[in-house]
Amino acid sequence: MQFAVPTRNHRSSPFMFSSVSRQLSRRRRPLYLVLGLLAILFVALKLWGSGHGLMRPGDAPEVVLVTVLDRKKYSEEYLAKVIENRKEYATAHGYGLFIRDSTEYDINDAPDGWARVPATRHAMSVYSYSEWFWFLDQNSIIMNPSTKIETTITAPKALGLWMRRDVPIVPPDSVIKTYRHTPPERINFILTQDHDGLNPGSFLIRQGPWAKFFLDVWMDPMLKTYGFQKAEQMALEHIVQWHPTILVKLALIPQKTINSYPTLPGQEGSYTEGDFVVHFQGCEAPERSCEKEFERFWESRGRALKR
CATH class of the missing domain: 1.20.5 (Single alpha-helices involved in coiled-coils or other helix-helix interfaces)
Structure with a gap:
C-alpha cells in the first residue's frame, strides 16, 4: 500500500500559515x-x-524643612524665634516649610520626640512632589543661612565626600557598621552621630516608597511602647542595626555638617563660627536651659548677620 506524500507546496488549509500569522x-x-x-x-x-x-511641577520645592513645636514646654516668645529662623532660611532658598505642633499627632503616652516621625510622613503627603525633607529639632538654630542643602549635602558629589564608611553605628565598638561601597546616589537617609550614637535631631530623608516603609517601621507600635531609654533615638538605632534594607540606604556624615552641638570642652562636633546649625541636644536636663542657650546663640547669630 502506498500513501500519497504531500509536496512542499501542499496546503492543509486554504490559507498559507504565514498569511494567517501576519x-x-x-x-x-x-x-x-x-x-x-x-x-x-x-x-x-x-x-x-x-x-x-x-x-514634577516647576513650583514644587526641592527641599522641605520640617519642625515640630512643643507648646506645652516652651514660651510663645521662644517658639516665635524658632519659626522666624525657619521661615527666613526657607524663604531665602525657595524651600518648603512644614511646622506643626506635637499635639497634632497621636503618639499616646510616648515621649514627645516621637512626633517627628509622623510629622515627617505628613510633610511628604503635603509636599508630594518634593524630593528631600530636612527634619530639624525645635531646640536648634540655623546659624549659617547661606548653606544650600541640595548643593552642599544631598548632591551625590558632595555626599560622596561626606559619607563616613565602615564606622560603627553606635560608637565606639558596635559590630554593625556603615557599608563601605554604597554609592551616594542610592542614599535615602542622611544623619549624624555623636559619642552616644545616632542623633535624629537633624536628618534628611528622600521622598519615595522606601522612605514611607522606613518611617512606618520606625513608628511601629511595638518600638514606640517598648520603653527604650532614649525613646525614638534608640528605636532608630535598633532598626538600623537589625534591618540591612534600612542600613544600605543610610549615610552617616560628620556631625558639624548639619548637627553641631553647643561648644563643650573636648567634645567632638562642638559648634564653631560658620557652622550650619547648632542643636541644643540634651538642653531639657535640669541643670540646663533650652531657652537660655538658644538666646545666647540667637544674639551671636544676629550680630554675625549684621556684619
Missing part, C-alpha cells in the same frame, strides 16, 4: 500599542508621584 499579528498590534502606552504611563506616574521624575 493577519493575527496585525490584529494584535493595537493591543500591544495600548499595553505599551499603559506601561509608559504607569512608570511616568510612579516617577511623578514619588517626587523624582521630570514631571
Whole structure:
C-alpha cells in the first residue's frame, strides 16, 4: 500500500500559515500599542508621584524643612524665634516649610520626640512632589543661612565626600557598621552621630516608597511602647542595626555638617563660627536651659548677620 506524500507546496488549509500569522499579528498590534502606552504611563506616574521624575511641577520645592513645636514646654516668645529662623532660611532658598505642633499627632503616652516621625510622613503627603525633607529639632538654630542643602549635602558629589564608611553605628565598638561601597546616589537617609550614637535631631530623608516603609517601621507600635531609654533615638538605632534594607540606604556624615552641638570642652562636633546649625541636644536636663542657650546663640547669630 502506498500513501500519497504531500509536496512542499501542499496546503492543509486554504490559507498559507504565514498569511494567517501576519493577519493575527496585525490584529494584535493595537493591543500591544495600548499595553505599551499603559506601561509608559504607569512608570511616568510612579516617577511623578514619588517626587523624582521630570514631571514634577516647576513650583514644587526641592527641599522641605520640617519642625515640630512643643507648646506645652516652651514660651510663645521662644517658639516665635524658632519659626522666624525657619521661615527666613526657607524663604531665602525657595524651600518648603512644614511646622506643626506635637499635639497634632497621636503618639499616646510616648515621649514627645516621637512626633517627628509622623510629622515627617505628613510633610511628604503635603509636599508630594518634593524630593528631600530636612527634619530639624525645635531646640536648634540655623546659624549659617547661606548653606544650600541640595548643593552642599544631598548632591551625590558632595555626599560622596561626606559619607563616613565602615564606622560603627553606635560608637565606639558596635559590630554593625556603615557599608563601605554604597554609592551616594542610592542614599535615602542622611544623619549624624555623636559619642552616644545616632542623633535624629537633624536628618534628611528622600521622598519615595522606601522612605514611607522606613518611617512606618520606625513608628511601629511595638518600638514606640517598648520603653527604650532614649525613646525614638534608640528605636532608630535598633532598626538600623537589625534591618540591612534600612542600613544600605543610610549615610552617616560628620556631625558639624548639619548637627553641631553647643561648644563643650573636648567634645567632638562642638559648634564653631560658620557652622550650619547648632542643636541644643540634651538642653531639657535640669541643670540646663533650652531657652537660655538658644538666646545666647540667637544674639551671636544676629550680630554675625549684621556684619
